[in-house]
Amino acid sequence: MSDPLLDAIAGGVRVYDLARPMEIGMPQSPNHPQFRLALQRRHGDAIRADGGSAASELIITGGHVGTHIDALSHVSHEGRLHGGLDAAEAQRGGRFSDLGVETIAPMVCRGWLLDVPNTLGVRACEPGYEITPDDLARAAAQHSVDPQPGDVVLVRSGWAQRWDDHEAYVGHDSGVPGPGEAGARWLAALQPRAVGADSIAFERLAPGAGHALLPAHRVLLVEAGVHIIETMNLEELAHARVYEFTFILAPLPLVGATGSPVRPLALVSETAR
Amino acid sequence: MSDPLLDAIAGGVRVYDLARPMEIGMPQSPNHPQFRLALQRRHGDAIRADGGSAASELIITGGHVGTHIDALSHVSHEGRLHGGLDAAEAQRGGRFSDLGVETIAPMVCRGWLLDVPNTLGVRACEPGYEITPDDLARAAAQHSVDPQPGDVVLVRSGWAQRWDDHEAYVGHDSGVPGPGEAGARWLAALQPRAVGADSIAFERLAPGAGHALLPAHRVLLVEAGVHIIETMNLEELAHARVYEFTFILAPLPLVGATGSPVRPLALVSETAR
């Protein structure tokens, strides 16, 4: 069989892992269940007649824990989900009959990186800094980022450098950088299938304000129907100056859920230039 | 940028979803935690000043629940993991310091389907049927399946047709078809990075015997260091007669776990012939 995709893979592909490791104590929003993993069975607990033994675990998580994607069912505005669906009706039964995370088609498409701190000439955006449409436009121009409808656009703030410090990364007191309503509108106008960020919330959070208001979520999830990916690791991609890539993301098909932990990948052919 | 992979994607790709939906009541092994998802917060529970509201969930799962991959830490033989590692040492601390599921590199590689019932001329293998090396060799020859080291090999038994009947799919009383020790050795000799099955265990299970002995796991995970993917949906692929494809799988990076729910994909260029 001759398949251009297989041929491209055979030519060599560099894989960038855009996910954070999931482990007890990792930074996560206090609104969501604390990640927990316990080995329910360890080797030696039970030994089969042939000398074999198995270990396995019990996992507690939330749909918005670790690197994750938001389904359109995640946020409503004045009782309505994207497309004007009645939120109360959609959630009746204890899982979403519409817009659940299992309805997100696996993404195998073009992706782009907007490296904002690189454009701003800083190591990372300041805490609480609002990423503006102008910042985004300048970052796009600088690195020839030209998203078409259906592509994925990742916005780096550099916040991911704080990952190893739980409190600093959550950033409740300091605030967290991110696009505000205006930046979200600029992105939505590109008609991407998803946008991503390297902080927990794809929002600019004011110092001490937490998640009191989430205008970028409203614009993207409710108004524009654009999925949001959060808690990504974009450092390696930025360091390698990769701004255009093949983007892969396949959420767990959690029926009726509002989000899913994910392991997104950026792929670049080794022969690309 | 000219990137053969991006060009191939731009040319059009058909995506086959090889995962089963995850929901309460789906078939799963009784050895593992029962999947459970509950909306901890629903729209309207709390409404922000601007009229926004969010819903989210609490998820209970295991690493071997739903479509999932086995890490090499999952099975030991006489106290040893793959490579002779001491299982007791590796699991000390309550998570694996070696061979955890987070050490599995994301798979972006060539994949192959061995459609055994098609070769045998049956709709699906009989309950408790042991898939032999000869069956596998014939299926490979029939469909020009020619795996090279590092490829992924999926073995279809047709068992997935029982998915909608929990008890029938688990198959405790009936037994379940699959490769035995000999079949596993035949596969291991191909040096794949992973093998997959459309039943819960990549094993032939005798009627009424459950998981008393797991020789294929020993051969693949312990001796050969080959990952196992289980509870896959291979029906669509078989129906489309796709035997060679680009295989994508990225386990959740659950640090120190023995397995992870996954959403594997098979990709075929629309121009392939």
Added chain:
Amino acid sequence: MSDPLLDAIAGGVRVYDLARPMEIGMPQSPNHPQFRLALQRRHGDAIRADGGSAASELIITGGHVGTHIDALSHVSHEGRLHGGLDAAEAQRGGRFSDLGVETIAPMVCRGWLLDVPNTLGVRACEPGYEITPDDLARAAAQHSVDPQPGDVVLVRSGWAQRWDDHEAYVGHDSGVPGPGEAGARWLAALQPRAVGADSIAFERLAPGAGHALLPAHRVLLVEAGVHIIETMNLEELAHARVYEFTFILAPLPLVGATGSPVRPLALVSETAR
């Protein structure tokens, strides 16, 4: 200090444990989360400088798992909880603002046993048998059971003898014995603070019908405001022919929950006659 209660305790008290052990695989309703306990930390995982080590667990349960009590928030009828409260309002926020299990005062009161199979002259009530008001009245008369308002009344069906067989105890196909609407009304007229049963549901379940209708729950929880205790072990009490006793039950104060696992006790002074 002279305290009659302390004096009575000092005189010797026989304690009857009315709870079932909680463990993986125990009988429970499939409507509720499967009980799961995993040691997240074992001795030797981490050793303190002085040679000490600790073990601890992660527990998954539901409020209606194991021997448990139903709060009045558990059941509604036509959108109303006991006292006419609006069920939708009470549950807003993801936990009950009214009638949660934490509002049940600890019970330290008189309890009574109605031993129905003893009165009927059988080892245990037949599967699907409806315990009638006449059965209850005869059992009361036979054993001088004379409940006053505020007492607790336990109704034995003998079903608990099936505890060791998960499927038999759940009894989906066979049906389960218990009071129907008429029996519940007879009990409610006594104005007890709680009633208890030795099956999972304080109901007569028809063969194959499961929990399609729960009239006793409606009468007791919604109309009469009487708590229901289920999955009790009443065998020992019956064997000892103890029909009147001090009843102790203290639900976990799970704020806003609809039920709680409990460990109810029946106490009898050793000098009682």
Added chain:
Amino acid sequence: MSDPLLDAIAGGVRVYDLARPMEIGMPQSPNHPQFRLALQRRHGDAIRADGGSAASELIITGGHVGTHIDALSHVSHEGRLHGGLDAAEAQRGGRFSDLGVETIAPMVCRGWLLDVPNTLGVRACEPGYEITPDDLARAAAQHSVDPQPGDVVLVRSGWAQRWDDHEAYVGHDSGVPGPGEAGARWLAALQPRAVGADSIAFERLAPGAGHALLPAHRVLLVEAGVHIIETMNLEELAHARVYEFTFILAPLPLVGATGSPVRPLALVSETAR
């Protein structure tokens, strides 16, 4: 029937609730699973043919979360549990075959309160203050506390006043008051069946040191076989100047667990003087 215990109950009993409400966000040790409760089903999700509906929850907890009791399996010293049992053997299989929390007999016995801050003339012990044998002896003498073997002894530090401030109650930076090794030995010499405290750990914790060393646990659980109850609410009891009472505690029978959330009660006859 004439039963002194029933007569005493009939005479009127004041019930003191010694447990803290269990809810998301309550203070708990970061070593243990974060308490979480989600309504998996709400009224209106499914409505039965007769107009009835039920709500229920999914609960995540640990055995040492909320007001709880430590089983003797909780702590080991140099690989040995109380009585010299081999800790590794006892925990094989993923639950304790010996000394699990289900082996603790329900407590219906005499209890005593040692009100240390009252004796010291302070509102509450200082953070990091070590409660000495002399403090305990003085508190006992002052309030005629005279425990006999098999009684329960509760030690108040006043720390419970910080309950509403999660960080202050956990007290990592400040330290937490409690008995040290010497105080634990003084208590163990009384041969109580259990001791209790109003802080998370029945220990004096030095500022910033966390749970690095737990000498009181070693003395009580490993050497003396005395259970420990933690996170109690002793404020009401102290305020009422109740130093002797009937103590009731019935742990959930979690088979093979190292601890259990509990709802302990102190009872006083209304006619006591």
